[in-house]
Amino acid sequence: EVRLLESGGGLVQPGGSLRLSCAGSGFMFSTYSMAWVRQAPGKGLEWVSLISGSGGHTFYADSVKGRFTVSRDNSDNTLYLQMSSLRVEDTAIYYCATAKGPLSDYFDFWGQGTLVTVS
């Protein structure tokens, strides 16, 4: 059974930093591209970042580029999102997800999310 468990969320002041983690199990972690998707309170889904299986390729939404850094440790089956220069508008539930398809173009498994509040 695929399991994704996020952690690291919390309350942080504007301009602060936070690191999210996502522990994966039940699948070949290193063979999957992994993504972060967020959802502001009462709003829709917004893709944040994606990292290839090897970690050699990373991609970011314009809204977080230059402030967030995605990384992974395949020896520990863990995905990370380092967030800095946080803004009030970064307040959201952050989900990690496995990216599937020949282009890693959709997300087939999701974690339960971790809440980040910037205030």
Place this chain on the structure above:
Amino acid sequence: SYVLTQPPSVSVAPGQTASITCEGNNIGLTSVHWYQQKPGQAPVLVVYDDSDRPSEIPARFSGSNSGNTATLTISRVEAGDEADYYCQVWDSSSDHRYVFGTGSKVTVL
């Protein structure tokens, strides 16, 4: 940037059919994926590549995509289908971007 527009709400009686549209410029030229999100829960993939279903998703969920509109159809709607639904595409034209639709709330009357 690429925009996907969905109706904010869709209402349907139990046992009837719900159709949720996702409009985007030439969306028929790309693959569309759909997610179901119930209150307080993470999204769940219900349709991928326009019309394929993960094995655990009932056949009542189906999808189509042509021209400027993709559609998720839920047949024989049940109370448990009440949720928010989002379409999603991979925008290859803009350096590896994932775009979600605006979301549709399906209410079972």
